[in-house]
Amino acid sequence: MPVDATFDILVVGAGGCGLTAAIAAKAQKPDIQVAVLEKADRLMGNTMLSSGSIPAANTRFQRAAGVLDNPKIMIEDLFGISGEHEASEITHQLAIISAELIEWLVDVAHVDMTLVESYKHIGHRVHRLHSPPSRKGADLMHDLHKTAQAMEIPIVYGNAVTQLLTSPEGAVIGVMTKTPDGAITSLASQSVILATNGFAANRELLAKFCPEISNAPYGGSPGSQGEAIIWGMQLGAATVNMGAYQAHASLADPHGSLVTWTVIEKGGIIVDSHGRRFGNETIGYSAFAELELQHEGPFYVICDERVRDVTANGQPEYAELCANGGVFQANDVQALARRLAINESLLSETINQAVEAARAGQPDHFGRLNWGLGPLTAPFCATRITPALFHTQGGLQVDQHARVLRHDGSHIKGLYAGGGAAGGISGFKGAAGYVSGNGLLTALGLGYLAGQSSARELR
Numbered sequence: 001m002p003v004d005a006t007f008d009i010l011v012v013g014a015g016g017c018g019l020t021a022a023i024a025a026k027a028q029k030p031d032i033q034v035a036v037l038e039k040a041d042r043l044m045g046n047t048m049l050s051s052g053s054i055p056a057a058n059t060r061f062q063r064a065a066g067v068l069d070n071p072k073i074m075i076e077d078l079f080g081i082s083g084e085h086e087a088s089e090i091t092h093q094l095a096i097i098s099a100e101l102i103e104w105l106v107d108v109a110h111v112d113m114t115l116v117e118s119y120k121h122i123g124h125r126v127h128r129l130h131s132p133p134s135r136k137g138a139d140l141m142h143d144l145h146k147t148a149q150a151m152e153i154p155i156v157y158g159n160a161v162t163q164l165l166t167s168p169e170g171a172v173i174g175v176m177t178k179t180p181d182g183a184i185t186s187l188a189s190q191s192v193i194l195a196t197n198g199f200a201a202n203r204e205l206l207a208k209f210c211p212e213i214s215n216a217p218y219g220g221s222p223g224s225q226g227e228a229i230i231w232g233m234q235l236g237a238a239t240v241n242m243g244a245y246q247a248h249a250s251l252a253d254p255h256g257s258l259v260t261w262t263v264i265e266k267g268g269i270i271v272d273s274h275g276r277r278f279g280n281e282t283i284g285y286s287a288f289a290e291l292e293l294q295h296e297g298p299f300y301v302i303c304d305e306r307v308r309d310v311t312a313n314g315q316p317e318y319a320e321l322c323a324n325g326g327v328f329q330a331n332d333v334q335a336l337a338r339r340l341a342i343n344e345s346l347l348s349e350t351i352n353q354a355v356e357a358a359r360a361g362q363p364d365h366f367g368r369l370n371w372g373l374g375p376l377t378a379p380f381c382a383t384r385i386t387p388a389l390f391h392t393q394g395g396l397q398v399d400q401h402a403r404v405l406r407h408d409g410s411h412i413k414g415l416y417a418g419g420g421a422a423g424g425i426s427g428f429k430g431a432a433g434y435v436s437g438n439g440l441l442t443a444l445g446l447g448y449l450a451g452q453s454s455a456r457e458l459r
């Protein structure tokens with residue numbers, strides 16, 4: 001087949017994984033030809049929508065803040081939530097390189113990142129999340145994009161990769177792309193890095209691999225159709241953890257923006273349509289979403305004015321939700337019950353029990369021990385919420401160099417994967433194995449490894 005252009009490395013998908021991979025490859029070997037192919041007409045993957053929080057152990061930012069951490073503790077924390085799974089060795093590898101990754105992002109990729117000290121989020125015993133000061137993944141992406149431009153890495157928008165090209169020996173040697181007006185191009189390369197994210201926007205694949213969440217609202221970008229996972233499978237690649245995903249228990253309804261879990265961590269509670277709590281909210285936003293799917297909505301997250309203000313102070317998306325009327329306030333339980341159209345005595349009983357539990361200093365009957373700022377006090381605040389799917393965590397099996405593996409453990413020559421296209425580290429099934437930051441750690445961590453190893457292995 002005639003080839004329209006030749007590159008050393010082609011990256012499929014201009015998200016966090018793809019841009020990191022391209023920059024890592026080019027930083028390693030500045031003279032190579034690297035290009036990024038993106039099906040959307042602009043940067044619009046899930047990384048853009050995220051809060052940009054990436055966990056890392058023993059970074060210089062943690063040391064400066066006096067946080068004692070190391071990969072061993074991080075690995076314990078990750079497995080403490082996910083349990084062993086089908087990509088356990090990737091958990092080890094990502095924790096080991098996590099500090100190097102964050103410092104490389106700052107020093108080489110010129111991403112502005114700080115240690116998040118106002119919250120730890122689910123699963124982390126110490127302050128370990130690093131994110132842009134704005135806590136917006138869009139800023140992380142803009143910094144990566146600026147660096148890619150400065151390195152003269154072309155990002156070709158509106159070019160969906162439709163197929164991988166292979167040699168008679170089964171090595172990947174390029175891709176076919178298609179523009180929205182039907183123009184088809186054939187591009188050759190020594191390596192292809194799949195950075196297309198997972199399949200959370202593809203209801204058919206969801207029904208097959210993650211049926212319990214397949215009808216929930218999806219809070220991510222439409223590009224996550226899972227095609228790269230299918231191409232890999234067609235070439236004989238193994239897949240791992242296909243039933244795992246990240247859900248979020250508190251997407252503001254109908255606003256669609258995130259009610260950050262900090263509201264819970266500072267003492268908020270979640271009630272069902274009858275005004276009853278139905279679980280320990282501190283198990284985390286992903287695991288709690290699974291519980292919501294088994295109960296009757298609409299759901300409400302209830303906090304008080306102090307929790308609302310402390311949270312809004314550090315997190316712009318929540319501050320915007322407050323400013324836009326998504327968090328309403330009531331002077332007492334009666335007014336709150338009226339506003340939520342919930343039975344007043346039930347709601348009052350629920351709030352009184354939560355107040356008592358926070359005072360008691362021991363686990364309540366759901367097992368909740370942590371009440372953040374302490375017992376809730378009037379005036380109260382509430383937001384209507386819905387559980388949502390954020391991204392899938394299952395994908396192509398990769399090794400510690402992000403090379404895609406076959407069932408027999410051999411790697412498919414020329415093929416790498418990261419982010420949602422690769423098997424993640426959040427357990428093998430369901431939402432409960434997700435630890436905050438697992439999505440971006442897999443995206444940027446495997447992107448970093450894929451970029452470096454693909455550049456290193458060029459002939």
Ligand SMILES: Cc1cc2nc3c(=O)[nH]c(=O)nc-3n(C[C@H](O)[C@H](O)[C@H](O)COP(=O)(O)OP(=O)(O)OC[C@H]3O[C@@H](n4cnc5c(N)ncnc54)[C@H](O)[C@@H]3O)c2cc1C
Nearest residue numbers: 013015016017039045046047050161223419420437439440
């Ligand atoms: C609202 C929200 C908040 C989140 N917050 C966090 C967080 O704070 N921390 C965390 O760790 N995780 C978070 N996540 C999850 C995280 O965003 C994802 O795990 C991560 O962004 C995946 O990165 P990626 O590079 O694989 O995918 P993306 O950033 O989605 O990039 C994939 C790109 O590939 C393109 N593409 C797809 N198919 C093709 C094709 N055939 N040809 C060309 N291009 C293609 C897509 O258009 C897209 O631009 C969040 C997710 C959501 C939805």
